[in-house]
Amino acid sequence: MDNEKLIAEAKTVLLRGDIVGIIGYQKDSQGFRVSPLFVRDERDIEKLFFSPLCWLSLVNYLTLEKGRLLQKGNPGKKAKVALMVRGCDSKALNQIIIERGLSRDEVYVFGIPCNGVIDLKKIEKMFPDVQGSAQVSENNGFYHVRCNGKSHEVPKEELIADSCKHCVSPNPILYDVLLYTPIVVKQPDYRDIEEIDNMSIAEKWEFWREQFSMCVRCYACRNACPLCYCDDCILERLSPQWIYRSVNMSENLIFHLARSFHHAGRCAGCGECERVCPVNLPLMLLNRKLEKDSKELFHYTVGEKAEQKPLLATFNPQDPDDFIF
Amino acid sequence: MLKKTDPEIVAFLCNWCSYAGADLAGTSHFHYPPNVKVIRVMCTGRMNPLLTLSAFRHGADGVLISGCHPGECHYMEGNYLARRRIALFRKLLGFVGINPERLRMSWVSASEGNKFSRVIKEMTEKIKQLGPLGLEEE
């Protein structure tokens, strides 16, 4: 993907006058790392870029600190922020708009069809000692990696982030300008979920026990999630206190069940929770389980339509009732 | 007195139907096992999954959520919303290895004292089979 169109569009947008800044990606000076970039004037525009290394969602930054970014530098005026949005991000953004967390006219969206991004942990393991900045591009199922003055061709499935393997929405569902060409959509694949569904109750318990016993409750999964934008998280409240602060299997289990259930019918599938987890918990399994069952039980798919009532704020008189006495 | 091995069930009953149904069960002397602790809520529609999880964490082996029959909710549709939420939440519980049978729902009207006692009996039997959940341990 070339960045020329992105930079040209960014320049146009910045000239409009109603946009306080652009949130985009920039390549770090070290290795494969990519950081969010906050462009406020022309000086930084050339740093904007997109590549398969852009493995973080920027939607989060719209709602951090009650959307400070939106107010910044433009007090009192109705401000707009422009941001780069991949397919999954657009679903998250759409959901926030549906929930009235943001208004559509507060954002200007650079839509980016995305073929999946690279898992930083995987690529850093494959190329551990990179000096300076490394580049990656994608071509025909291979990643073309340039680092330490050498080029490497790596099959895509070796490096792609796990959450992207299941992606069914590579193309943005809302945007103001679409950069790059749309991508052919895959069929959903829930084999990973079915594998766990097929375990016995005891096996599932053992599997998750192992996982949750590792959690240190750093709350990165929550903070990185674009849809966790409450000012005051119910899981941290002291009165009433739903979850104790102590870190043990039971509290961790409850934390993760409550967290994932709050995203039932909302989760955009971006995989941020899993990406940021320092102890590598497979958190997307929980989210995808809910996604799969929402489809099966209620024929509900997040982001299917732009205006859609939230899953758990609606019902159908024919909803399943096999668990009711 | 409950023995330590007896299952404990927390029943969240809606104010308008099931709580009255439970009351009727009591005044009509319909017997049901003493394993249930009743918590009255205004409507099953207010049942946040955190209430269920809290009950489990504090030692419940099973949770029953009981409200008005479909179409009879005092708030029109609270029980429908609860049903959808609980249906999905049970799937999540099962997925992490908590038997979904530990979370059940029932429709019990104010006149169904008999049904309430039957529900508690059945639920207690089932939970007895499943054994303790053990989430009050660390």
Place this chain on the structure above:
Amino acid sequence: MNCFILSKNNLNDFLAALDSYELFVPIRKNGITVLAHIDDPLAIKLDLTSQPYLVKQTIFPQTESLFTFDRKKGIKAPSFETNHKSQVVFGIRSCDARGFCIIDPVFEEDYPDPYYIHKRKSTILIGLQCIEPFTNCFCTSVGGSPSSTEGLDLQFTDIGESYFVEVITQKGEEIIKVTAPFLSCPDKNQSVKKDEVKKDAEQKVKRKIDVNQLSQKIEQIFEDSVWSDLAEKCISCGICTFFCPTCYCFDIQDEIIRGKGKRLRTWDSCMYSEYTAHASGYNPRPTRMERLRNRIYHKFKQNIDRYGVSGCVGCGRCITLCPSNEDIVENIETLQRL
């Protein structure tokens, strides 16, 4: 200093001989290296290639009961006098051992903290010389080194077929006594080899920060707008603090499950807004800017003012694990440029 040689083939036997101690060793789990409390060293696959995470857990547990209580019967304080087994923590890196030395004075001064001090005293730390420092390591800039033995009781260095074992403290001697059958005396070559490995490792630490006059700098630019820029990426999670060997901040909360009450302390993070929020709703550090600034201030100014030493050991974990790429090395560079 006493030195020994332990053949790699004998490592598991060496560990098995420590059965009178609670033993913690590095294992691989979920793609990361963590310390596991094990009973049978012969049945465990050690992971000695990577720096273990969360080493501070062994002495400063994430969740620790201060006392138990019963609302009717009152408080039951723990006893530190009982014959608890001492613990051995094997395979940690210099940065983590040094981390304990940096937080020691916090728990020792004024009101000595019996929980920490007791565990610290009864823990023997066996280090494993860092051979391949990680991309984000910068220990040599903050007074440390991959070969530092500060805080360690024994230091192991991989010299090929065997480990070169240096005895650092009296506590280390204790271990030597029970493991003597597996140890032999080093020859000249082995000693030379060990020195080479150490020197080599020190040179492999690539990243550097300039701490010269840093604490004065931080004070001077405390009100500068640069902090807002630095904090812009931060998502306010607790990773940098939880995985930091010298972050010790904690919360105290009461928990009651089925009538059994505990007053617990748990790790807390200055990156959470709730950390400083008053009950009145007022918060002296309401945004990420104040919180990030406080974290850097604590490490590079407050710790020096209070204890005369930088509060950062340069392990680089906060950089490696940060979800949004906050990079303390880059941040310090930016500050120093002002």
Place this chain on the structure above:
Amino acid sequence: MMENPYIPHQAVIDRIKQETTGDRAIKTLDVKLQNNASDKSFQFHPGQCAMLGILGVGESMISIASAPSQNDILTFSIMKLGRVTSEIHACEEGDLLTIRGPYGNYFPLSDWKNKNIVTVGGGIGQAPLRSVIRYVLDKRNDYGDVDIIYGARSVSDLCYRDEFEKLEKGNKVYVHLSIDEEEEGWKQFVGFVPDNLLRIKPSPNNTIVITCGPPIMITLVIKKLIGLGFQDTQIYTTLEKRMKCGIGKCGRCNVGSLYVCKDGPVFSYQQLKTLPET
């Protein structure tokens, strides 16, 4: 064996007085240490604080509002705000609290002998000042005039009203109360505390001013005092932060490199000026 600083004493609530009502009601509690805590273990000075708590709920750092001479009774004025203070408000006389302390530094009252003392308080901030005033009255001959400047939002938000009336009788104690907005029957000053201070214009001559209240009030009071000719060393305040351990370990109450729980809460303006984030 080293002492365990986290183990609290138990104390019984001896008397409860409702000072103010409403959302942020204030109650003044007299608590009596239980027998196992001897008087010796709780020697304190005005300005110090204690960790009050309820088992199963938690702890909260509260200023001691009584004078050290008051033997085995400690007084605390507590505003109902968070989880712990709400639970304390729900307590009745005879209920048990946990208590740790005393913590922090204190007003250097022995250095202030023969000086005039002015206290400037707002709302619940009067609590530590009450301790100072009582201490000074206990040693009445050691100190000069005492001016008490105190204000709250409304008449019903004023603490210790009955006490002020008694204090004023002779003794060279002068009380200047204020409320923020006009109310029927209120004959004293209407306006904010810093404005009342300007009206009274205490003389900087041989005088120490102690101020405590909301952060914004403290800032303005100090500004006005400087305007009146007070030196930085004549102005003292006490700071408030969220606290958990009270003993300088849990990390959260730092201002600059100092901990408010241990190195504070009392700071002279001279010190305060050098600290960031204040």
